[in-house]
Amino acid sequence: MAFVDTEVSDWVVETFAITQWVDVGQLEARETLPSFHYEPPIAEDIDAKLPWEPSRDASRYHVGVTARDGGARHPGRRIASAKSWLSHDGVDRSADFLPWHGDADVTRLSPVDVSARYLLHLRSAWDHAHPDDPLNRQDVVITLPASFDEVARELTIQAAKQAGLRRVYLIEEPQAAFYAWIDRHRDDWTDRVSSGQLILVCDIGGGTTDLTLIRVKPAGDESDQIQFHRVAVGRHLILGGDNLDLAIAKLAESKLADSGLVNSLSSNQWDRLIGASRSVKETMLAESRPDAYTINLPGEGSSLLAGAVQTELTADDVDAVLLQGFFPDVDLSARPTQSQSGFQEFGLPYASDPGVTRHLAEFLSQHRRTGLEASDDQSADRPDLVLFNGGVMVSPRVRDRIVASMQRWFARDGESWRPDVLSSPRLDLAVAQGAAYYAMVRRGQGIRIAANLGRSYYMQVSDEDPSSGKPATAICLIPGSAEPGQRFRDDRHPLELQTGAPAQFPLWVSSTRLADNVGDLVDIDRLQMSALPPICTALVRGRRRDELQMNVVIESELSEIGTVGMFCVDVDSGKRWKLDFDIRSTLETDRAAHDGVGESAGIVDTETIGQCANAISATFGDSAETKPNRIVDQLQKLTETNRNGWPPSLLREFWQFLMDDEPGRRKSPQHESRWINLVGFCLRPGYGVAVDDWRVATTWRLLHGRLAFAAAQSRTESLILWRRIAGGLTAGQQQQLAAPLLASLQGKSGKLDTHESVEIWRLLGSLERLPVVDKIRLGDIAIEALPRKKNESLRPALLWSIGRLGSRQPVYGPLNTTVPADKVQSWIASLMTVQIAEPLLPLTIAQLGRMTGDRYRDVPETLRSDAAEFLESSDSSAHLVQLLRDGGSFSRDEEAAVFGDSLPLGIRLVRG
Incomplete structure (x- = not known):
């Protein structure tokens, strides 16, 4: 955290020392606040009240040094890489899911909440030191990766508001690092750079890699002044020091396995190995380093010392993994591979290719001529200067490898050229110092970098036509030349929207197509353009x-x-x-953003749809000529298709017609039960078609707690509806549904003898966003109830619920709410000993024990082998046995059984 006292005429950038706990009873002010969040266990928590806190109870968590060090002892209670999660477009970034794979009793937070807590600590420390000048009355500049998408930027602002910061501005970290360099060379920067030069800022931190190009140009007047123009920004790469730590850990684990010391590390040992690998990286990439580094891992259980293991990594081992693996010697023509990243432990979408130099070669090939005018010297297409930033770049070995690569790429024949490296004595402070300098630039002081948007934005207006080979097209909405404060409007291509229904607009962004103008129609090229979360609205004015x-x-x-x-x-x-x-269109890490599969499964002609609308209106509309029990037969006859063959697009049309005639459900209990049944069937599984989240929210608002009749059939149908669309419900909505049902099940037998209990259990099992502690409680109740004779008729529902609650691969839910493997072990053991003959038992065991390859989720190999033998002995499906032994994906029929209903065409649920 850096600042400028603006009341001093000869102002300078100063670093603010941040007060924080660094050890038990040791409070210090340090120049950096490590970005770790830690919630200690009750037994460990002490009265570590910060000076500005009224009591320790005000916040039972730590950030900073104690969070980093305490989390090393209890990794399941520590949150790291919040900034990487904030930029992860595969999760609902406002949802509470951190710490990833955390302990069952630890409080879950969203990436926004964690970021807000870091900012709140900074604000509190500042306000304590400057009570007359609180931070919420200052201009605050927050730095973020240049490659942050628009959602991540918006959420950064939201985190700042949560922390009570009012006047907030954003700046990209590579720009801030360069501003810090300008500030350090106020008196001589004009002697160090000259017009025509190209500057590369290479910023590799703990979580991301950011590449930026700045071109030096004449000021454009008669003076000899020059200006800096930011002309290109690299694409978003979650690739940094965390990846290096993982690579070293995998190397150490393989050495331990080769030596026969361990077959596979437990999740706790793996977490400790990651921490040790971070020390290996920092030591072995330093200028002076030992020939080898020994890693010691404690054992587990009662004999910690006896079970301890160690392995040695040599300097050559580390160089092979880090330098050759992440900074290989490649040609300028090299390009990153697109295969899936091997690093999946932490849930983040790490870059598929770890080779930073391949990403750099691609970036410079695409952008080294960007910003050159026709009158410019066309030979100015190589970076003359390089500024390194970020924790990884502290290593001289890494810096030398990158400089050597650029020299090999751009040195001409007979030339001894190599880029000059701009010095930065404190890479850990440069970004904050540059942000403070930029705040003064905003006030008209200092040297400004002319930074346009550097990315063009597009809205898709037509789909691809595979038959003709015609690509999809899009309109340019914001050009890459845009500057803050500008507004753009395209009047040449008005859109026609129908009210009464939601509208979704697919968005694309490109950092290479910077010459397109607002209103230009362009073909969508996936090599040059990346999809963003769509934007959506609902212009609802009537039926x-x-x-x-x-x-x-x-x-x-x-x-x-x-x-x-x-x-x-x-x-x-x-x-x-x-x-x-539409952030919720990308809810989970294991499910890609909405891709239109549901819509592509089939389209029905408008005449048939109109006839179906009339049939629904004749049942639930004002006239109500048709009895409700006949409506499904009528719709099947009109569409000439069994209802299980209706495509998602038609199902969602039916849902809208049912919403139009929603008052008709109040005509009778029969009308309501049939209406609810159809709504759930048409909206299942709650996602898969554009703006399904809007449909689910509308259904929730109309139905939750608002049944028109107290009839048992209406209650039962509502339970079925929520189960069918559970994948579209938020965590809060799922907890609202579960709380009263869970309360009714407490005790030895609960209310297992009611006629609604089958659907109650099936609903509870489908709620995958419930907290882990609730899932464990439900699973234990179900396991205990299963063998009782009086629950015989309930056994299929109990087994189905146990399978969903403890599944190693949720149908739709976030992986961080997976029930811990040690708890599921006990469930599997119970299922293999209970003496019941139920057809669903093998599928339930396969769900609980299926191998995923994720050490945090998989049960021990010995138990999976025992479970596979148990299934074989009962002549179960060979495919279920294979899932236990080798992993894989469920078949279509198995998916339907796991979902508990037929699946709409084109929509898959369970991913491998």
């Missing part, structure tokens, strides 16, 4: 079949604080709707 049409245009703006805003504007009235990024 769907009113078919109100509206002509709209899209307005876009780049705010002064560095975020993108988009609006849908009615051409006639001028009314504007804010378009929000």
Whole structure:
């Protein structure tokens, strides 16, 4: 954290020492606050009250040094890499899922909440030291990776607001690092750079790799002044020091296995090995290093010392893994591979290719001529200067490897050229110092880097046509030349929207197509453009079949604080709707963003759809001519298709018609039960089609706690509905459903004898976003109830629920809410000893024991082998046995059994 006292005329950038706990009873002010969050176990927590806290109870967590060190002892209670999670477009970044694979009793937080807690600590430390000048009355510049997407930028602002910071601006870390260099050379920077030069900022921190190019140009007036222009930013890469730690840990684990000391490390040993590997990296990449480094790992259980193991890594071993693995000698023509990353332990989408030099070669090949004018010296297409930043770049070996690569790529024949390295004495402070300098640049003082957006934004307006080979097309909404404060509007291509239904706009971004102008129609090239989370809105003004049409245009703006805003504007009235990024379309790490599979499964002609709408209206509308028990037969006859063959697009049309006639469910208990049944069937599984989250939210608002009749059939159908669409419910909604049901099941037998108990258990098993402690409680109750004779009719539902609650690979839920393997071990053991003959038992055991390759989720190999033999002895499916022994994916039929219902066409549930 750096600052400038603006009341001093000859101002300088100063570093603020941040007060924090560094050990038991030891409070210090240090220049950096390590970005770790730690919730100690009750037995370890002491009265470590910070000076600004009224009591220790005010916050039972630590950030900073004690969080880093305490988390090494209890990895399941520590959160790291929050910034990487904040930029992970495969999760709901506002959801509470950290720490990843955390202990069952630790509080879960979102990446936004964790980031807010770091900022709150900084604010509190500052306010304590400067009570007359609190931070919420200052201009605050927050740094972030240059490759942060727009959602991550918005969420950074949200975290700052949660921390009570009011006047916030954003700056990209590579720019800030360069501003710090300018500040250090206020008196002589003009002697060190000259017009025509190209500067590469290579920023590799703990979690991300950021590449930025800055071109030096004449000021454009008659003076001899020069200006800095940021002309290119690399794509988002979750690749950094964390990956190096993982690589060393995997090397050490393989050496231990080769020596016969261990077959496979437990998750606790693996966590400790990661911490040790971080020390190996820092030691062995230093300028002076030993010939070898010995790693010692304690054993587990009652004989910790006897079970301890150790292995030795030589300097050559480390060089082979880190330098050759992450910084290989490659040609300028080399390109990153696109295969899946081997690093999956922490749930983050690490870059598929760890070769930083391959990513650098691709970046420089694409952008080294960006920003060159026709009149410029065309030979100025290589980086003359390099500025290194980030923790990884502290290593002289890594810096030398990158400089040597650039020399080999760009030195011309007979030339001894190599890029000059701009010095940076404190890589850990440079970004903060540069941000403080930038705050003064905003006030008209200092040297400004002319930084346009550097990315062009597009909205897709047509789909690809495989039959003709015509690619999808998009409209350019924001050009790469955009600067903060500018607003753009495309009037040439108005869009026609139908009110009464949600609308979704697929978005694309490119850091290479920087010459496109607003309104240009371009072909979507996936090599040059990347998909963003879509933006969506719901222009609901009346019933769907009113078919109100509206002509709209899209307005876009780049705010002064560095975020993108988009609006849908009615051409006639001028009314504007804010378009929000559909973050929930990318809910889980193991499920990609919405890809249109549901829509592509089949389209039904409009005439048939109209006839079906009339049939639904005849059942639930004002006239209600048809009895509710006949509506499904009518729809099957009109579509000439069994209801299990209705494509998702048609199902969602039916859902909308049912919503239009929602008041009709109140005509009778029979109307309500049939209406609820159809709504759940048409909306299952709660995701898979564009803006399903909006549909699920609408259904929740209309139905939760709002049954028109107290009839048992309505209650039962509502349980079935929530089970069918559980994948679209938020964690909070799932807990609202579960709380009263869980309370009713407490005790020896609970209410297992009620006629609704089958659907109660099936609903509870489907709620994969429940806290782990609730899942464990439910699973234990079900295991205990299973062998009782009076529950014989309930056994299929109990088994189904146990399988879903303890599955190693959730159907839709986040992996961090997976029940711990040690608990599932006891469930599997119980299932193999209980004397019941149930067809569902083999599938349940396969769900609990299926091998995933993730050491945090897999049960021990010996138990999987025992379970496989148990299934073989009962003549179970060979495929289920294979899932236990070798892993893999469920078949389509097995998926349907796991889901507990037929699956809509084109929608897959369980990923391998």
